[in-house]
Amino acid sequence: MPDRLPLFIVTGFLGSGKTTLVQRFLREPEGQGTGVVVNEFGEAGLDHRLMVHAAENVELIGNGCMCCARRADVGRALYDLVRMSRQDGQSRFTRAIIETSGLADPSPIVGTIARDPWLRQHVELVSVIAVIDAVAGLRNLRDFDEARRQVAIADALVVTKTDLRAAHPTRDITAAATTIAPDLVPHDAQDPDFSLARLFDRTAGESASRGGTPFTATEVPQHDQDVGSFTLALPERIDWPAFTLWLSALLHRHGDRILRVKGLVRTSAGANPVVIHGVQHSMHPPVHLTGEDAGQPSFLVFITRGLTRDPIAQSLTRFLHLAEAHSRFHVSEPA
Amino acid sequence: MCEVCAIFGAGEHWSDFGRLRDERFPFDDIQHYRDERKRRIELLNIILAPLEASCEDWDGEALMVFDRVGRSRIAPTLNDVWPATEALSGRRIDPLDPSFAGGSRHA
Incomplete structure (x- = not known):
C-alpha cells in the first residue's frame, strides 16, 4: 500500500486567523509540497496553485445526524489531491491541509474520511488544529456553539493575535479551551518557540493521540446543553x-452528543496499552503505545454535550459485570 | 481462513481483534481472535435476547442479526449491529437505559 497522504484539518471561528496561519506555513521551507483544500471562497491570499476549492455541500446520510453527514465536496477535493500527489510517480503533494470555513463543524469531515474506504487507504488524518484568537476567542467560545464544537474535536490549539493590545491573556484562552477539551495541546502563535513545521509534522498526531499533555479532564459542572468533559477510570485490564x-x-x-472520546485501554490481547480515539x-x-507512554493508567476522556458522567459510568459497569458473570458461567459449564 | 472467500477473519474494524496487537502479521494466534470473537457474539446474544433478536458469526468477518421470525440483516461491523437490530425489532437501543444489558428489568 502506498504511503498515505498526511492530512491536517485547520478549524477555527470567523476571523480567528486560520488563513494567516496556513499562509505562514506555506511560506516556510517545510510548507513546500502542501496541498490545501479551502471551503470558503471569501478567504483569499493563498497560492491558488496549491488550492482546491470545495463548495460547502453537505449530504446527510443515515439518521440525519450532522456528524454522519458526508462531505462529498471534501471527499472529492481530497481524492483530487491524492491523485495529484501520485501523478507520474512524482510526489507533488506530500501533505494536505483542509481549512474549514469559520462556521463549519469539522466533524463531518472527520466522519467522511473515517467512513470512506478509499480515503482511509490513501489519507491519514494526523491532527485537527483549532485556531482561536486572543481578542474575540473567549467571547466566541461563550456565545457560539460552532466555536465550542471546533475546539471540542481538536488535538491542538493555536492562540493567535496574542500580541494585540486588546488580547486576553493566553492562559485564560487556554484554560477556557481545555475546559471543553482537556487533552488539547496549546500553542501561542507569537511564541518564539512556536514551530509551524512541528505543528504540521506527520508525527504531530502521535503526540496528540498519546496525549502531549497529561489526560486530566477538568470535571466541569454540566448543564443540559453544555459542552463539558469528564474522565472515567478504567480497570487495569478491560x-x-x-x-x-x-x-x-x-x-x-x-x-451526536459525544463530541469526542479518547482514552488509553489495556486489554487481555497485548502487553502494551492501546489509545482509542473517536469523533x-x-x-x-487503535494506536499502540510503547515505552514510557505505556505506563499511564487506563482511562477514558469524554467531551460531551448534555451527557453527564454517572449514567455513562454506570452503563459501562453494567456491561463489564455482564461479561464477568458470563465468563464465570462459562468456566463452570461442563466440557 | 474462510477457504471460499479467502477472508482471514480478524477484522479491520476498530473494535476487531486484529487491531489489538501491534504486529505486521497478527494472525499467528488466530485461535485467540476467534475465541474472543465468539465470546463477543455470546455476550451480544445475551444483550439482544430481551429484544427478541439474535446474532451469528458470518465467516469471522461480518455478523448476521436475526429477529424472532427469522428475518435477517447483515451487519458488516459491530457498529452496524445496533441499527440492524433496531430495524428488525422495532425497538430503540440505549445502553444508558438502566434496564439495558443485564440491567434490573431484564435481570
Whole structure:
C-alpha cells in the first residue's frame, strides 16, 4: 500500500486567523509540497496553485445526524489531491491541509474520511488544529456553539493575535479551551518557540493521540446543553469484547452528543496499552503505545454535550459485570 | 481462513481483534481472535435476547442479526449491529437505559 497522504484539518471561528496561519506555513521551507483544500471562497491570499476549492455541500446520510453527514465536496477535493500527489510517480503533494470555513463543524469531515474506504487507504488524518484568537476567542467560545464544537474535536490549539493590545491573556484562552477539551495541546502563535513545521509534522498526531499533555479532564459542572468533559477510570485490564459492545452501542445511540472520546485501554490481547480515539459516531483504529507512554493508567476522556458522567459510568459497569458473570458461567459449564 | 472467500477473519474494524496487537502479521494466534470473537457474539446474544433478536458469526468477518421470525440483516461491523437490530425489532437501543444489558428489568 502506498504511503498515505498526511492530512491536517485547520478549524477555527470567523476571523480567528486560520488563513494567516496556513499562509505562514506555506511560506516556510517545510510548507513546500502542501496541498490545501479551502471551503470558503471569501478567504483569499493563498497560492491558488496549491488550492482546491470545495463548495460547502453537505449530504446527510443515515439518521440525519450532522456528524454522519458526508462531505462529498471534501471527499472529492481530497481524492483530487491524492491523485495529484501520485501523478507520474512524482510526489507533488506530500501533505494536505483542509481549512474549514469559520462556521463549519469539522466533524463531518472527520466522519467522511473515517467512513470512506478509499480515503482511509490513501489519507491519514494526523491532527485537527483549532485556531482561536486572543481578542474575540473567549467571547466566541461563550456565545457560539460552532466555536465550542471546533475546539471540542481538536488535538491542538493555536492562540493567535496574542500580541494585540486588546488580547486576553493566553492562559485564560487556554484554560477556557481545555475546559471543553482537556487533552488539547496549546500553542501561542507569537511564541518564539512556536514551530509551524512541528505543528504540521506527520508525527504531530502521535503526540496528540498519546496525549502531549497529561489526560486530566477538568470535571466541569454540566448543564443540559453544555459542552463539558469528564474522565472515567478504567480497570487495569478491560474485557475488550464487552468494552467494544458498550462503546459501539453508546456511540450508536448518543454519538451526536459525544463530541469526542479518547482514552488509553489495556486489554487481555497485548502487553502494551492501546489509545482509542473517536469523533462522534466515528472511531479511529487503535494506536499502540510503547515505552514510557505505556505506563499511564487506563482511562477514558469524554467531551460531551448534555451527557453527564454517572449514567455513562454506570452503563459501562453494567456491561463489564455482564461479561464477568458470563465468563464465570462459562468456566463452570461442563466440557 | 474462510477457504471460499479467502477472508482471514480478524477484522479491520476498530473494535476487531486484529487491531489489538501491534504486529505486521497478527494472525499467528488466530485461535485467540476467534475465541474472543465468539465470546463477543455470546455476550451480544445475551444483550439482544430481551429484544427478541439474535446474532451469528458470518465467516469471522461480518455478523448476521436475526429477529424472532427469522428475518435477517447483515451487519458488516459491530457498529452496524445496533441499527440492524433496531430495524428488525422495532425497538430503540440505549445502553444508558438502566434496564439495558443485564440491567434490573431484564435481570
